[in-house]
Amino acid sequence: MRFDPVLLIHGAWQGAWAWDAFVPALAAAGLAAEALDLPGNGTTPATEPVSLDLHVRHVRAAMARIGRPVSLVAHSGGGLVASQVAEADPDGVARIVYVTGMMLPDGMAFADLVRGTIGEHPEAAGIGPHLVWSDDRSSSTVPEAAALAFFYHDCPAETARSAARRLTPQPEGGRAVRPRLTAARFGRVPRLYVEATADRSVVPILQRRMQALVPGAAVVSLPTGHAPQLVAPRLLAEAITPFLTTTTARRRVEHATTEYVTADHSIADDLTADDFATRIQQRERTR
Template sequence: MADHTATKHIVLIHGAWQGSWSFDAWRPWLERAGWRTHAVDLPGNGWGPTAHDPANLSTYTDHVVATLDALDAPAVVLGHSGGGITASQVAEAAPDRVIGLVYLAGMMLASGQSFADLVRDVARADPDAPVAGISPYLDTDRVADTTRVRPEGALACFLQDCEPQAAQRAIAMLRAQPESGRRMMNHLTPERFGRVPRIYVECRNDASVTLPLQRAMQHASPGAHVLSLACGHVPQLVQTEALSQTLIPELDALHRVT
């Protein structure tokens, strides 16, 4: 029987070059709706006590599972952008601790599929599809095996619909991203990952994980309930009210049936 008195927890997983700060503007909206928010800083991403730890899907998954294990009830796990890969693997690792997955313009990849595979397949199917995203705007440090987003790229792909001052604050917070934390591939099973309910929040004006890529992931990994917003890549910063009005009722429904 569902325990409707259980605490409403949501774990928020950031994407590449970001940190837990990327959810700061949205967390008050969730908390006013009764959700306790837990925004993680993934290992090796430049923030928090694990800022310089190895960055890979195993360390990311272990870090989020440890966060879940410290809570008094199962949680919704939300992955923004590349954080979607980690969210999926967390559900595979600890399905009993996850009441639902949310992909916020997230990488909801099929098992054994990399994001590079997805981009290649979409480009082959439609050579005119916009799939380049942030790639042309990355500076690579081959010695450190990291990439960094140039400011003009962040404005063009992440923050094109953001208020200028807020955009500049966000750009100043971006960090170098270990490529080991982007070269990731899920290994998922129907028995574990497959039993966790999923919501996909597509961002129709996204210039990073573009709409053709989002739709291709929905097709390749069917079964998610799809919500749609007319915004760019970071609705948690740019469209906090619209995101809240669209998503929070769905989060509450997940909590009620747990």
């Protein structure tokens, strides 16, 4: 059976490199995946001011080159791009997987969600207070120490350092955005949300609130930090492959909501944050 091709969309400060360990894991499941550099990120310069629209056009150009419906797998802030692509071309997007992604409702920025949560949950601030801004505040960078603490704390030390050092300045025009979405277009694309229960950047309370604000997604939980595609690529691939390979994604969403979620939520039961990295490394070694 020929499965829908997969386009991988990275989050802020990252590039296509963020998926390097994950592409082979999907290939082992028979899925062809391509990781994109969004303009202004990674090694791809922007030829115009960075915006959500620019990123959407970039992804749609890749879709046009492929010439058939694709699955979008989006990490963190890449979720905003995936949602807007689905709004622009719902027939071209077979399904979306949000990997601890920003699955926000129409008109809401991630900063709005954080502001509404931080009073009761100070940890929702995530990486924000640690960013270093350009003089005109048009871009931000993540100090290595902050990246290690908030993005890659459960990764092997050398893997974490390598990833932290590859982060690049993030244009604010591609980060502080509000998607414009409708039920008639975005709302008919099947979605799967991958929770990362040890995430210190998009913390679990924010992940759960996004699921409530944009209902209808299937949910699976993994006991990782912010970058499951880096720390546990085979575990992540195993978790999302059933959704990516079904020929009736909508039916799979309904099934996942009642059974798939319950089974995978138990992965993190009674684990402390310090246990997560050990558990993940053990799982990866046995795969």
